Amino acid sequence: MTPSARVQAAIDLLDAIIASARDGGPAADTLIARYFKERRYAGSRDRRAVRDHVYDAVRRVAERPVDGRAAMVGLASERPELAALFDGSTHAPAPIAIAETGAPPGIVPAWIEPLLAAPVERNALLGRAPVDLRVNRLKATPAGVAPCFPDAVELAGLPDALRLPEGAPVEQSDPWKQGLVEVQDAGSQLISAACAVRPGMTVIDLCAGAGGKTLALASTMAGKGTLIAADTIRSRLARLGPRAERAGATFIETLLLDQGHEAGALASLHGRADVVLVDAPCSGTGTWRRNPEARWRLTPARLDRLAAEQARILDFAAPLLAPGGALVYATCALTDREGRDQVRAFLNRHDGWTVEPLTAVLGRSHGDGRLLTPGHDGTDGFYFARLRRMP
C-alpha cells in the first residue's frame, strides 16, 4: 500500500468505527482485525501504519466525529506530512479543501465533563497504559517469576504485581502460557485485594465477566473455600474456563444469571457469603486510555441505564451476605454518579450496613470509598468501596 492509500484505509476504518460506536456494534479492535482479514494484500507494515493512524485519530477527538474523513482531516491539521498524503492519487483521499477543518481536538466529551469526579486529572485520561502482571500464587511466587521479565518493576504495596512497558508481548511468554502470571491492571489488583478474602471463605464475584478478578481472588484463597463467578453473559463466563484451567484455579464454580431475574438463581446463596464483589457494568470512563473510542459510544441515556442497573445489582447483592460479611462495590468509571453517589444511595436505601475505611497504597479517599485515576495512580480509573453487613 502507498502511504496515501494507508490514509484512505484509515478513513474507511474510522467510518466503520464511528457507525459501530453509534449503533452499539463491535469494538474498534475487532473491526480492524476483520478489515485486514479481508485484505490479505496488506503487509504487516501497512497494518501497523493504518492502525496507528486510526488510533491517533480516535485518541485525538472526544466527541464522535461526523465521519472518518473529518477525524483524519482533523489529525492532518496538526501533521503537515499527513496532510500532504491527501493528494487525490489512486487509492488516496481527495485533497483537503481550504475550508475543511476536520473534527476538533478534545479529551472529554462536553456532556460528561461536569459528571467526572472533581479530582480526576482530565489530561491524563488518554495517556499510555503499561502492562501490569499479577503473579498467580497458586503456581508461582513473585521472586520466582521476576527473573523471567528483566524489564519489570515492582509496584509498592502490591506484592504480586510486576509492571512492564506498554505493549510488552506477555502472552507469548512461557510464564503466561504456564499460568504463572496473568495480565491485570494494578487498579484491578488493588480491588481484588480490598476484598480481603481468605482460604476457606465463601466468596461470590457477582459480575465476573471473563473472571479477571475471580482469578485474583482464587489466587489469594489458595484454592480453598467456595468461589462463585456469576454473570449474565454466557460467552464471557465461558472465557473464564480456559483461564482458570491455565491458572490451576479448578475450584471456581460459574453461575449464569438471567438478566432481570437474577434473584431466583441466587436464592440458595442468601445469607451465606463472606464476601461479595460487585464489579458493576459501567461507563468505562476509567479505561479510556485502553478503549479511547468508548467516549464515542457513551450517551446520557446509556449512562442513565447503567446507573439504574448498578443500583439494581447492589440491591440483589446485599441479601447474599452473611451477617458480618463484606460487600465490595467497584466500577472502572470516574463519574460520581456511578461511584461515590451510587454507594451513598445504597447506604440510604439499606439499613444495617457500615462503611469500612480503605487504606490502600494507591488512590484517594472520595466519599465512602476510594478513587483511583490514571493521573494520580498510574492505573486505570476506578472507584471502589467496602461495606460491611452489621452482625
Ligand SMILES: C[S@@+](CC[C@H](N)C(=O)[O-])C[C@H]1O[C@@H](n2cnc3c(N)ncnc32)[C@H](O)[C@@H]1O
Ligand atoms: C466491569 S465488567 C466485569 C469485569 C470482570 N469482573 C473482570 O475483572 O474482568 C461487568 C460485568 O457485569 C456483567 N453484568 C451486567 N449486568 C449484570 C447483572 N445484572 N448481573 C450480573 N452481571 C451483570 C457484564 O456482563 C460484565 O461482564
